Amino acid sequence: MNAVTSQVPSDGIREGTAEGILFWGLSGGERTVKHHKPVSDRKDISGCAIAGILSESGRRFGGETITRAIRNMHDRSNGLGGGFAAYGIYPDHADRYALHVMYDGPEAVRAGEAFIRLHCEIHDDEPIPIRPLEKIRSRPNLHRYFVSVLDQALARHYELTEDDIIVHMVMRINAVIDGTFVFSSGRNMGVFKGVGFPEDIAEFFRLEEYEAYLWTAHGRFPTNTTGWWGGAHPFGLLDWSVVHNGEISSYGINRRYLMNAGYPCSLQTDTEVITYLFDLLVRKHRLPLEAACMALAPPFWSQIERMPEEQRKTARAIRIVYGGALLNGPFSVLAARSDGMIGFNDRIKLRPMVAARKDDMLYIASEEAAIRTVCSDPETLWHAEGGVPIVGRLRPKEKDVA
Amino acid sequence: MRKWLVEPDFLVERDPDRCIQCQVCVRQCANDVHEYDPDEELVTSDSSTCVGCHRCATLCPTGAVAIRRAPLEFRPHGNWTAETLRNIYKQAETGGMLLSGMGSDRRMGVTWDRMLLNASQVTNPSIDPLREPMELLTHLGRKPERVEFREGAPGGLATRLEPQLELQLPVMFSAMSYGSISYSASLALARAARETGTFANSGEGGLHEDFRRFAGNMIVQVASGRFGVDVDYLNNCAALEIKIGQGAKPGIGGHLPGEKVDAAISATRMIPRGTDALSPAPHHDIYSIEDLRQLIFALKEATAYTKPVAVKIAAVHNVSAIASGSVRAGADIVVIDGYRGGTGAAPTMIRDNVGIPIEFALAAVDSRLREEGIRHQASLVAAGGIRSSADVVKAVALGADAVYIGTAALVAMGCHLCQKCYTGKCNWGIATQDPYLTKRLNPNIATRRLVNLLRAWALEIKEMMGGMGINAIESLRGNREHLRGVGLTDRELGILRIKAAGE
DSSP states (O other): OOSOOOBOOOSOOOTTSGGGSOBOOOOSSSOOOOOSOOOOOOOOOEEEEEEEEEETTOOOEETHHHHHHHHTTGGGOOSSOEEEEEESOOGGGTTSEEEEEEESSHHHHHHHHHHHHHHEEEEEEEEOOOOOOTTOOOOOEEEEEEEEEOHHHHHHTTTSOHHHHHHHHHHHHHHHSTTEEEEEOOBTEEEEEESSOHHHHHHHTTGGGOEESEEEEEEEEESSOOOOGGGSSOEEETTEEEEEEEOOTTHHHHHHHHHHTTOOOOSOOHHHHHHHHHIIIIIISOOOHHHHHHHHSOOOHHHHHTSOHHHHHHHHHHHHHTGGGOOOSSEEEEEEETTEEEEEEOTTOOSOOEEEEETTEEEEESSHHHHHHHOSSOSEEEEOOBTOOEEEEOOHHHHHHO | OOOOSOOOSEEEEEOTTTOOOOOHHHHHOTTOOEEEETTTTEEEEOGGGOOOOOHHHHHOTTOOEEEEEOOOOOOOOSSSOHHHHHHHHHHHHHOSOOEEOSSOOSOOOOGGGGEEEOOOOSSSOOOOTTTSOOBOOEEESOOOSSOOBOTTSGGGBOOOOOOOEEESSSEEEOBOOBTTBOHHHHHHHHHHHHHHTOOEEOTTSOOOGGGGGGGGGEEEEEOTTOTTOSHHHHTSSSEEEEEOOOTTSTTOOEEEOGGGOOHHHHHHHTSOTTOOEEEOSSOTTOSSHHHHHHHHHHHHHHTTTOSOEEEEEEOOTTHHHHHHHHHHTTOSEEEEEOTTOOOSOEEHHHHHHSSOOHHHHHHHHHHHHHHTTOGGGSEEEEESOOOSHHHHHHHHHHTOSEEEESHHHHHHHTOOOOSOGGGTOOTTSSSOOOHHHHTTSOHHHHHHHHHHHHHHHHHHHHHHHHHHTOOBGGGTTTOGGGEEESSOOHHHHHHHTOEETTO
């Protein structure tokens, strides 16, 4: 399975499954567009626009707001990648893992679905609704599944939790099944992304039809043009989604650190690494969110020296133990999870990040203009300090209401 | 003097127009090259014993003395080089092993010089270390896999870190024993370590009473001879190092001749005055990895688990398995000493033919420990032929937590690498115990020169890191993305796990 060409599904098509979908692609002498993972070992470098909007009270709102914010920063991306993460969008399937999958062709569908069925029961599935759009010409087949982990799988991997099994499954699919890419795997949330400007991607995925209490968005400016849908951001794993602007100069060691911790980093992107680091530190190592951020963008030793005793001990331990997780180089990151979002900059603030609050809303974006587009009179508005996280938390009580 | 078949290595030239017969050269040369004839009122030179240390030429007030390679050249031969012939003549003459000082002088190719560093352009700003913080602080010791927090504990921190060595820059002075080097040289190393916030290493010669005040900046060695080891010694240091092997002479022991064992060295090494100090080839209580574990924990028990224990091994063929075993045996720091590592004395054939270069050993060990998921359990220190700050940066990028420098430190103190340390006639007052020679090394000046060297290297390391867009040394450590190979084979690139230039 390599390039996507116009293909008609072969035999064995089942109604309502992804195999029943026609596969699109460029045809007739044009450059063949690949949707499978690039084989190049080169690192993916890109500049970007990011934005995030959270209702801390859990009030859900449509995708047009975040689209307006990210559209305002149009010139920060170059049309080679845009994407969104939305939380609270699948209330009817809230307890199922929602898998969003890109397929290259029917063989990929068969291989991907067979692999999913090894570990999961598929309760419901459907093509991800899209809107035909002149600007979005080449695209993979996009399908979503609502699944739960099979009891047999849990028994087989008694040392793993349900989350672990989903993580392993997603990584395995993305690493070894050619032409199949799971780009979203959380509960009651979803990632929508592709090659194009973010506002076009929003239109393509009909995001105005979804309601979420937390939205993040990304517009990409890659310096190498792989034009690969899976390479767009946000990067998702379980209910983590990360959008990021920057280049991690510590990538080489972050990647090795993660690979030793069992995360095969197959995508050569900084965002993948940041997502896995959050998963490792917060989910597996159970670090408090602030401690995890401290590991990723720690205070300088000179600052640590001036801290009160207990705080100093903690900061010192984190720096000494998590040297391999330290993210160096210019970045602003927005990491989201079902219970909130966190934005933070590199330690010396080499990339922009602005935040604002009004009522129960927290806005974070690369530029102030993007925030003012959707919130003209914020109560507070500030520039994130280097290495100091901005945390927005969903208020627990109202989560159920959402 | 009996004429033998070995022609001099060097030719001493004296310009009679410049020479003022002051006899500085006569007094400075411990090898008796220069002689003053009072009747003739003339200084003359006999090149045959010249080692090329440049002491006379450096101190000659009128620049009258020049040292050249001896012009006598053998007929060129690809196999039977001049060095080979000389070695055979020497052995035919003496019937003894060939001895050398310092690291191997063979042209094996230095792989550091085949690796180039990265710098930021456009997509990633470089960082100016003169304007922004640039952190070199390094911690050596065992780390837990994760930090644990506990409800209710003060600050919430549940993890207690094992003892760590804190270095202001990832460079330490490697093991050089008092005995192999002079009191002044040892003192300068200890002082410089304290002044720069790093560590000096006692070597296997014990710790002189006077140096115990530097305990906070000393690593003390426990080697096969156990010289000077008692509980007091073990507790007058910041860390302990079990020396299994040395890069210059893997697999063999050491020998300090009895002539060098004067009263002070006798007291420090805890051996009778005038007796040879023989370090056995193996530790006679370590014949296996489980024995090593026993010694590691014996030392930890003796020091109440307050100090990290390092294990120093020579880089040999299966170094990664040995390093892995050492970590599993409880080593908190593993020191790997490469093929080009220095020494006071080693059989030339061993020095030049045994072991592997540090670049490959370090890359292999770091990769292996990561594959086994135990890299965090021990810090890695690379040693053996680190010549410059660029070597340090490349070593850290390959995976070293820190490096040891020995030869570079000696050179900073004045060593001219004549490779005759084993003769005890060091004209620079470094590798000798002869009071006439040792007083030449002013410990204050030597300390300042060592501090200057480390300061200069720190500036250069920061500049290189800033160029890469990195402002903390831990982001460089093991970050092989910042290295590219030039002129290396695929296989070598594969072992180093670095990409070729252009990739």
